[in-house]
Amino acid sequence: MIRLKTLLHGAAMGITELVPGVSSSTIAMLMGIYEKLLAAISDLTTGNWKRGLSFLIPLGIGMVASVLLFVSIIRYLLGEHNQPMMFLFMGLVLGILPFLWRSAHAETNRPFRPIHFIIIAAAFILVATTSFFGESGQEVMTDLTIGSYVYLFISGWIASTALVLPGISGSLMFMILGVYYTAIAAVDDFNFPVIITIGLGVLVGLLITSRIVRYLLRAYTQATYSAMIGLVAGSLIVIFPGTFPTTFLYTLVCVMTFIFGLSTALTFGKAERSQ
Numbered sequence: 001m002i003r004l005k006t007l008l009h010g011a012a013m014g015i016t017e018l019v020p021g022v023s024s025s026t027i028a029m030l031m032g033i034y035e036k037l038l039a040a041i042s043d044l045t046t047g048n049w050k051r052g053l054s055f056l057i058p059l060g061i062g063m064v065a066s067v068l069l070f071v072s073i074i075r076y077l078l079g080e081h082n083q084p085m086m087f088l089f090m091g092l093v094l095g096i097l098p099f100l101w102r103s104a105h106a107e108t109n110r111p112f113r114p115i116h117f118i119i120i121a122a123a124f125i126l127v128a129t130t131s132f133f134g135e136s137g138q139e140v141m142t143d144l145t146i147g148s149y150v151y152l153f154i155s156g157w158i159a160s161t162a163l164v165l166p167g168i169s170g171s172l173m174f175m176i177l178g179v180y181y182t183a184i185a186a187v188d189d190f191n192f193p194v195i196i197t198i199g200l201g202v203l204v205g206l207l208i209t210s211r212i213v214r215y216l217l218r219a220y221t222q223a224t225y226s227a228m229i230g231l232v233a234g235s236l237i238v239i240f241p242g243t244f245p246t247t248f249l250y251t252l253v254c255v256m257t258f259i260f261g262l263s264t265a266l267t268f269g270k271a272e273r274s275q
Contacts, residue, residue, distance in 0.1 A: 003058045009033055010062020013163075017170055018067060018074040018184075019089060026166040026232055030096050030268050035217070038164070041210035071187050083250065086241040088257035093236055095265020100166075100232060104225035116226040123230025128237035141182040149197050155179045156201025163202070164209045166228045170202075 009031050013024040028034040036055065043052025077085050105111070141148060155177045159170040174180035179198075186194035216224040245251040 006033075006055060006058040007062040007065075010059040011066035012062075013059070014063035014066035015070050015074065016089075017063070018071055019078065019085070019171060023166055023232075023235060024063075024170065025163055026093060026096060026235070028163075029100070029166055029228075030092065030265055032268070034166070038210050038214045038217070041164075041206050042214055045207060045211070067187060071184065075184070083241045083243070083245055084253050084257045086239050087254040088261040090236055090239050091258040091261025091263075092265045093232060093239060093261075095262045095268075096166075096232060097229060098266070099268075100225060100229050104222055104229070107225070108222045110222065112222065112226065116222055119223055119226040120230040120233070123227045124234040125230075127231050127234030140185045141179065144194070149193070152179060152182070152194060152197045153201040156198035157205035158201075159198075160202040160205030161209055163206055164213050166232050 009028070012031065013027050016024045016027045025034060025037075028037050037059070040052040040055040040059075043049055044056070141152075144152075155174060158177065159173040161170070161173070163170070171180060174183055182194065183198055185191070186198070213224070245254050
């Protein structure tokens with residue numbers, strides 16, 4: 001049952017990785033496995049690598065399976081019904097903020113100081129400004145050279161932050177770096193050289209970044225949670241589709257998807273708090 005649950009967690013994270021602006025680590029927090037994810041990644045470079053793999057393998061299988069199964073569906077929904085999808089994810093992201101706020105106070109039993117609000121504002125601005133770069137990289141890279149593969153590897157490394165830092169979207173980072181459509185096309189076409197190159201970059205990035213974030217959570221807990229709150233809140237600006245629905249029916253659909261996402265996140269957050 002535990003493995004099946006981990007597979008489902010991975011599937012949910014994999015789906016969000018297909019959506020620019022939505023961070024899979026935010027979803028990991030929503031499902032209550034964020035710290036376990038960091039610990040498992042860290043275990044790979046210690047004597048507990050078997051324990052880490054016992055969690056990461058089913059999680060990874062779930063992520064890969066959901067990407068392969070839903071890549072075409074997500075692309076269709078984002079293309080044909082973008083607004084309801086974006087309002088759904090806005091609801092999910094907004095609903096996790098109270099959980100992060102409570103977690104920060106529960107871990108330290110201290111209120112935020114002015115410096116923490118400054119960190120929240122800085123992190124919010126950092127992520128919100130990425131919305132200005134979301135339309136880059138719309139062409140699929142062809143005639144790849146060694147330099148192209150090096151760039152894809154580095155892009156995977158940078159995008160791996162999405163699995164570690166809530167609020168940072170791997171798909172959005174791919175867009176900013178100009179490789180989003182190349183990565184999506186590679187999955188659609190089973191272009192294994194491109195998939196493996198990006199995947200190796202993601203793996204190397206995870207091994208390094210996860211250790212840094214785990215250390216910060218232990219040594220600077222409240223400041224790190226402050227940054228996470230700002231990052232997640234800033235992603236709301238990135239996810240917002242830019243316009244509101246123009247018809248009553250479509251407005252109703254968007255309101256319903258937003259409420260569904262919000263209530264789902266709040267429910268998961270309360271369940272995680274009670275554990």
